[in-house]
Amino acid sequence: MTSVKPLHLVNSILPLHYDLQLELCPSKVNFKATEIIDFKPGTQGEGLLQRFELHSRDLVILSATLNDDIAVKVSYDKENQLALFNLDQPVDVLTMERIQLTLKYIGKIKTIKTREDETSGVFKTNFMNQETGLSDNFVVATHCQPSYARSIFPCVDEPSWKTTFQLSIKTLQKYEVVSNVGQLSSVADDNQDYKTVRFGVTPLMSTSVFGFVLGDLEHSTSQATMTHSSRRIPISVYSPMNIGDSIFCLDIVQKYLPLLEEYFKADYPLDKLDFVLLPFLTDMAMENFGMIFVQMNHLLLPPSMLADAKTREQVQQLVVHELVHQWMGNFISFESWEYLWFNEAFATWCACVLLEHTGDIPNYWTSSEYLQNQVENTMRTDAKIETLSISAISKKNTTSLTSQTHDFFDPHSYMKGIAILRSMQVCIGDELFRSALQEIFQEARFHAKPIKPIDIFVRMGVLLKSENIAHFFTSLCQTPGLPVVSVEIVKSESAITTRLTQHRLLTAKQKNLEDVPYHVPLLIQLPDGKIDQKNVLLTDRSTTLNYPIVVCNHDAQGFYRVSYESMECYDQINKEVALGKLSAIDLVKVFSDLSFFVEHSAKNIHMVGLYSLLKNLASNEMDLEKNKEYWAGLCEGLKILDLPKLKSLKYNCASSEILDFKAGILKPLANKINRMNFKNPDQYQLEVMSQLKTLKKN
Structure with a gap:
């Protein structure tokens, strides 16, 4: 596809509201529709309108009139998925009380049979009726993201433009019908086989989160009590089958919808919230405003599967992630x-x-x-x-x-x-x-x-x-890449200073590389255990602190690596470890960063520092039974010894000192562990013992 200019920058009129009236029957391959679009004058031109465009894909427009009495000719640019509208004579939209386009058209209902089929526009799936055993049940749904709304109705199908919507659907009486907002009415036709469901007006939203679903659906309903807005929001889960297995999803919504409203101090923007579970969905989940679609095998889970803690966590993350989108992504949305x-x-x-x-x-x-x-x-x-x-x-x-x-x-x-x-x-x-x-x-x-x-x-x-x-x-x-902050503690007779310097981190040295300083959150832990409030952000190439530090990037919450480049740094870390004051996460992070440096850009001080840290942990003075939290760090440190650069378990320093990891670390550590009484060793203790066996063979 070729790149095209956004319609909201081309058209001299822009949509304010879409009123859609659709007629759908799953047994048919097409749907009928009437669309009424209210426009406002745009920023292009001087108010004269003779030509404008809307996105349209696989739609056949039967008629088009402006303000009920001005005929509009329609042609198509299929390559760019556009419908082109032309008036015989230009009209001055600045003098019009209203600018309203009425369209009658026919669209396609796509059939989805397998997971490989792309769900887009309006699509249908048939599935087995669990009572009769026949595959004569249907669900018809929509998928508008990223640019499939144009397969449902002519529109400005761009995230850079928001409008309101109102939808009516005529379909079989037996079907459940759900859309972004609650129903205003449901009126049966004279022959009683069909009904027309009318929904309320949506908030401002982009076309990508518009949607509806209808079909043979079961549902489970409850309410979420919103503490911030003091409302009770109806919540439901719809599914083609096994609705009882969706109860965990409903419980999560009931708990977290009020918590999110409280977190943002912003009212939930709609009058209800539904989760709709579909047999097939290309994107696995789709956060339509007020009506979230999820592929059903992710949320239809029997108690036997929910007994697994990891499964419960994954389901909670999925559901709450989609709930967040109702505020960030839908209420506040992005222009591209x-x-x-x-x-x-x-x-x-x-x-x-x-x-x-x-x-x-x-x-x-x-x-x-x-x-x-x-x-x-x-x-x-x-x-x-x-x-x-x-x-x-x-x-x-x-x-x-x-x-x-x-x-x-x-x-x-x-x-x-x-x-x-x-x-x-x-x-x-x-x-x-x-x-x-x-x-x-x-x-x-x-x-x-x-x-x-x-x-x-x-x-x-x-x-x-x-x-x-x-x-x-x-x-x-x-800025590409990520920073590395080097730390050097310098002791003199009169003072202790800490020098911090940042550069771009790379796996290999590059010549003539632009090395722009980042904004680095220092998150410095001081020797007294507190987090440094004086120096919070490093924005220049380097800075000097007139005091010592223990670690940068406390608990690894910043996105960067730290290179400790003086022995005083490692002495300070060892001291905190011996006292049990260094967090377990900080020790793991120190070893993780050392692992990277040993693999790609090791300096002599990294090898010396690694040896010092592991020797401290292996020593009899370090009580690993009392400080069990350090086994994870020890495990991370021993992994470095299995890297190709250290396979021999010996390393020659610049000072000609030989760091013998086997004699200085592995043997004393093995002796130390042999003296311990492990009743129920945890995963890190077991892994350390396994690592020792492997490293001894090298």
Whole structure:
């Protein structure tokens, strides 16, 4: 597909409201429709209208009239998925009391038979009637994201434009019918076989989150008691089958919908919320405003499956993630698919904040699932020279018309986005970060028009009186790679100073590489156990502190690596470990960063530091039975000894000293462990014992 200019920048009129009247029967391959579009004058031209365009795909427009009496000719640009509307004579839209286009047209109902079939536009699936055994039950649904609304009705099908919608559907009397908002009426036809369901008017929203579903659906209903708005919101789950297995989903919605309203201090924007479980859905989940679609095998789970804690956590993350989108992504929406990474990253970040706060997923942000499986892997990808910035990747992915959401979605940008949001939350402070978000949700302009993510952080900076907030966000989104902060503690007779220097981290040295300083959240832990409040953000190439530190990037909540480059640094860390004052996460992080340096850019001090840390843990003075939290760090440190560079378990220092890891660490550690009485060893203790056996053979 070729790139086309956005219609909201081309047309001299822009839609304000869509009124859709559809007639659907699943046994047919087409649907009939009448559409009434209310427009307003746009910013192009001088008020004279003779030609305009709307997105349209696989729709046959039978008639088009403007203000009931002005005939409009229709032609098509199929390559660019456009319907072209032409008037015989130009009209002055600035003098019109109303600008209303009425269309009658026919659209396609797509048949979905397998998981490989693309769900788009209006699609239908037949499935087995569990009572009769016949496959004569149907569900008809929609999928508008990213640009399939144009397969349902002619429209400006761009995330950069928001309107209101009102929908009527004529279909078989027996079918459940659901859309973005609640029903106003359901009127049976004279022959009683059909009914016409009329829904209310939606809030402002983009075409991508419009939708409806109808068919042979079971449902389970409850209410969510909203503490912020003092309302009771009807909540339901619809499914083609086994509705009893969706009760966990309904429980999650009932618990977290009020918590999200309270978190944002913003009323839930609709009059109800439904989850609809579908046999097939290309994107697995789709956060339509007020009506969330999910592929049913993700949420139809019997008690035997929910007995698994990991399964429950995954379901909770999925459901709460989709709930977050009702506020961020739908109520506040973004002007381009270029920002899909942020939309999805914010939903996951916010969901995990709440799930950790309630205890449903305890200690999430310091879990190995987050720090090792997600952040560590993302940093390793970002350290490669070929990895582009989030901004560059996003622009590259949205340069042309694309058929699938996953064509816009970049997993690396998404994971990095979560880490950026988490580091900003920690650096700014949870309460300040949350209060600024709450203020933003109260400002009508953030809902009235689609925005860029940077708009949020510029406004947050104004509210919190810090320009660095927007610079922080921009730094990590527009600059490729990630930073490494080197730390050097220097002791003299009169003072102790700490020198911090930042550069771009890479897996290999590059000549003539632009090395722009990042905005780095330092998150420094001091020897007294407190977090440094004097030096919070490193924005220059380097800075010198007139006091010692223990570690940077406390609990690994910032997206960067730390290179400790003086023996005094390792002495300080060893001292804190011996006292049991260093967090277990900090020890794991020190070893994780050392592992990267040993693999790619090891300095002599890294080898000496590694030897010192492991020797301290292996010594008899270090009580690992009392300080059980350090087994995870020990396990991470021993993994480094299995790297190719250290396979011999000996390393020659620049000073000609030989670091014999086998004699200095493995033997004393093995002797120490043999003296311990393990009744029920945990996973890290078992892994350390396994590592020792493997390393002894080298």
